[in-house]
Amino acid sequence: MIELDSVTRSFQVGDQWVRALRGVSVTIATGEFVSIMGPSGSGKSTLLNLLGLLDRPDSGLYRIDGLDVTALTEAEAARVRREKIGFVFQFFHLVPRLSAADNVALPMMLAGVQPAERRERVVRLLADVGLTQRASHLPAQLSGGQLQRVAIARAMSMNPSLLLADEPTGNLDRSTGREVLALLEELNRRGTTLIVVTHDQEIGARAGRRIAMEDGHVVADSCPSGARP
Amino acid sequence: MTPRDTFSLAWGSLAYQPGRTLLIALAMSIGVASVVVLTALGEGARRYVLDQFASLGTGLLIVIPGRAETSGGAPGVLSGQTSRDLTLADADAVARLRDVARVAPLNVGVAQVSRGGLSREAVLLGSTAGLLEIRHMHLIQGHYLPAGPNDQATPVCVLGERIRAELFGQANALGEWVRIGDRRFRVIGVLATQGQQMGFDSDETVAIPVAAAQQLFNTVSLFRILVEARGRDAVAAVKEDLLALLKVRHENDADVTVITQDAVLATFDRIFTALTLAVSGIAAISLGVAGVLIMNVMLVSVAQRRSEIGLLKALGATAAQVRGLFLAEAGLIAALGAAVGLLLGLAASFVLGRLYPVLPITPPPWAMAAAVTTALVAALLFAWLPARKAARLDAAQALARR
Numbered sequence: 001m002i003e004l005d006s007v008t009r010s011f012q013v014g015d016q017w018v019r020a021l022r023g024v025s026v027t028i029a030t031g032e033f034v035s036i037m038g039p040s041g042s043g044k045s046t047l048l049n050l051l052g053l054l055d056r057p058d059s060g061l062y063r064i065d066g067l068d069v070t071a072l073t074e075a076e077a078a079r080v081r082r083e084k085i086g087f088v089f090q091f092f093h094l095v096p097r098l099s100a101a102d103n104v105a106l107p108m109m110l111a112g113v114q115p116a117e118r119r120e121r122v123v124r125l126l127a128d129v130g131l132t133q134r135a136s137h138l139p140a141q142l143s144g145g146q147l148q149r150v151a152i153a154r155a156m157s158m159n160p161s162l163l164l165a166d167e168p169t170g171n172l173d174r175s176t177g178r179e180v181l182a183l184l185e186e187l188n189r190r191g192t193t194l195i196v197v198t199h200d201q202e203i204g205a206r207a208g209r210r211i212a213m214e215d216g217h218v219v220a221d222s223c224p225s226g227a228r229p
Numbered sequence: 230m231t232p233r234d235t236f237s238l239a240w241g242s243l244a245y246q247p248g249r250t251l252l253i254a255l256a257m258s259i260g261v262a263s264v265v266v267l268t269a270l271g272e273g274a275r276r277y278v279l280d281q282f283a284s285l286g287t288g289l290l291i292v293i294p295g296r297a298e299t300s301g302g303a304p305g306v307l308s309g310q311t312s313r314d315l316t317l318a319d320a321d322a323v324a325r326l327r328d329v330a331r332v333a334p335l336n337v338g339v340a341q342v343s344r345g346g347l348s349r350e351a352v353l354l355g356s357t358a359g360l361l362e363i364r365h366m367h368l369i370q371g372h373y374l375p376a377g378p379n380d381q382a383t384p385v386c387v388l389g390e391r392i393r394a395e396l397f398g399q400a401n402a403l404g405e406w407v408r409i410g411d412r413r414f415r416v417i418g419v420l421a422t423q424g425q426q427m428g429f430d431s432d433e434t435v436a437i438p439v440a441a442a443q444q445l446f447n448t449v450s451l452f453r454i455l456v457e458a459r460g461r462d463a464v465a466a467v468k469e470d471l472l473a474l475l476k477v478r479h480e481n482d483a484d485v486t487v488i489t490q491d492a493v494l495a496t497f498d499r500i501f502t503a504l505t506l507a508v509s510g511i512a513a514i515s516l517g518v519a520g521v522l523i524m525n526v527m528l529v530s531v532a533q534r535r536s537e538i539g540l541l542k543a544l545g546a547t548a549a550q551v552r553g554l555f556l557a558e559a560g561l562i563a564a565l566g567a568a569v570g571l572l573l574g575l576a577a578s579f580v581l582g583r584l585y586p587v588l589p590i591t592p593p594p595w596a597m598a599a600a601v602t603t604a605l606v607a608a609l610l611f612a613w614l615p616a617r618k619a620a621r622l623d624a625a626q627a628l629a630r631r
């Protein structure tokens with residue numbers, strides 16, 4: 001359960017203030033699949049960063065499962081990210097010197113999971129995204145779709161309850177994009193809350209709940225109550 | 230994150246840029262190697278000098294006319310002003326003290342020594358039979374100055390090897406006459422060549438009875454009295470007895486200074502230790518320079534790896550973990566450099582030791598430990614700033630690729 005209440009966020013650019021979020025209130029229930037769409041600069045990524053605790057609101061409330069996370073210390077916020085939140089990025093962000101398996105293991109390494117257990121889980125995670133054969137490959141040896149699947153396996157490695165994806169298909173061709181989305185939808189079906197920022201109408205339409213943003217506001221929400229069965 | 234994982238991640242990123250890593254490690258290793266070599270040299274010099282002193286005898290006491298000034302140094306030598314002269318009678322009295330093995334009164338001067346047409350300047354030592362043993366000298370021919378009353382100016386002399394060679398060449402010297410100043414002396418012995426010893430070359434000396442030297446130099450005061458105690462343990466007691474005796478003999482005026490071997494040794498020890506420390510301190514500066522290099526390279530690295538750092542944070546790394554990763558990188562490089570530097574330093578010391586066999590060159594363990602510690606501490610200190618920068622990086626911004 002995610003609750004945002006009148007959240008604002010501004011950035012200083014030179015001596016100007018850019019108001020990226022101008023009071024956003026949304027409630028998202030566990031297990032929802034939400035798409036966020038809107039023109040460039042409307043604040044989608046800013047919102048996603050706040051949801052992922054990579055950034056903090058200037059004002060407003062943010063609660064995860066009832067816990068006010070705006071008041072967390074840096075280390076506590078890192079712990080919440082580690083245990084509850086998975087990220088998928090447009091530019092994949094794999095560590096180039098680490099193999100696919102090691103990239104997938106990275107969050108578990110940070111969490112202090114023992115090597116034996118790490119190896120076991122990595123095998124399963126790579127199998128889930130269909131990359132068992134590629135475990136020892138470096139990112140430079142993989143295609144875009146494969147990179148994103150490694151990134152998804154990595155995002156799922158700590159079994160998070162919330163998966164945040166910022167334009168996950170933005171760098172992929174249409175058919176690869178569909179495969180990646182199918183993978184994300186499969187994870188959502190297994191119970192993970194999925195929030196996807198996208199410019200792709202087709203992907204946006206597949207989400208159970210569609211949020212539209214413009215100029216720092218939520219301008220449309222297909223299911224504002226958040227009470228989706 | 231376990232320390233093992235931290236180090237393996239850090240090692241991975243170092244191995245990913247081997248050129249950069251080796252360059253920094255090289256800078257570190259040069260610093261460590263120079264500390265090791267310079268301290269080895271300093272220690273070698275110190276031990277060389279101490280050995281030289283020890284070879285002069287550990288029971289040696291030197292009596293110098295004049296009171297020790299608070300400013301230290303050897304009184305009476307530089308100023309030439311003493312309240313009361315040391316005399317041959319003083320030396321005789323000293324010889325009768327308990328635990329005194331030998332006494333050699335000493336007058337030193339420079340005089341022209343000639344034979345036939347050949348002539349040369351020599352250091353003239355006026356002394357007695359005891360000097361031979363006190364200074365650990367040896368004869369190759371004849372015998373040394375005759376034992377007997379000190380005030381007997383027997384016209385005999387003992388030549389240093391080089392003086393003999395220059396005056397006599399292949400010819401026999403023993404029993405021949407040489408002219409020293411305006412007197413004639415018969416050669417009764419020749420010293421074995423011994424070379425330089427504490428800046429004093431016995432090969433260049435001519436020894437004559439002290440009474441004869443005093444007549445030549447027209448003086449009744451001694452330059453020194455050399456005293457050898459029966460063993461090292463007796464030195465302190467002999468020193469006290471000496472001072473007491475000479476005070477009584479000099480009308481209750483404590484106007485002589487007694488230098489013991491131990492005191493001289495301790496002074497040299499201090500001087501050389503200070504020198505070694507100073508030199509290795511200068512070498513340690515190069516470790517600081519290597520530290521600055523680490524800082525620069527790491528700052529560049531943090532800038533280049535912004536998105537990687539942002540990613541780690543997104544995956545749940547705390548600021549402390551990110552900082553730890555960068556410090557681990559610096560620590561690993563420094564450890565690598567220090568290890569190579571130690572090997573280099575040991576190898577260089579070994580080669581130097583072969584080139585200069587008289588110097589006992591071995592790097593002291595404390596210096597090796599200090600060099601390695603300094604390298605690690607410098608690396609971690611200088612890496613602190615880049616590591617902190619990485620830890621404070623705004624993850625959202627780093628991942629955004631703006």
Ligand SMILES: Nc1ncnc2c1ncn2[C@@H]1O[C@H](COP(=O)(O)OP(=O)(O)OP(=O)(O)O)[C@@H](O)[C@H]1O
Nearest residue numbers: 011013018020039040041042043044045046047626
């Ligand atoms: N760190 C920042 N510093 C300055 N301005 C920022 C920063 N982050 C976002 N902004 C500004 O805030 C506004 C919203 O940015 P945001 O990245 O959320 O847009 P977006 O909806 O994700 O756009 P796009 O579809 O292009 O990714 C923009 O005007 C952007 O320039």
Ligand SMILES: [Mg+2]
Nearest residue numbers: 044045046166
């Ligand atoms: Mg965006």
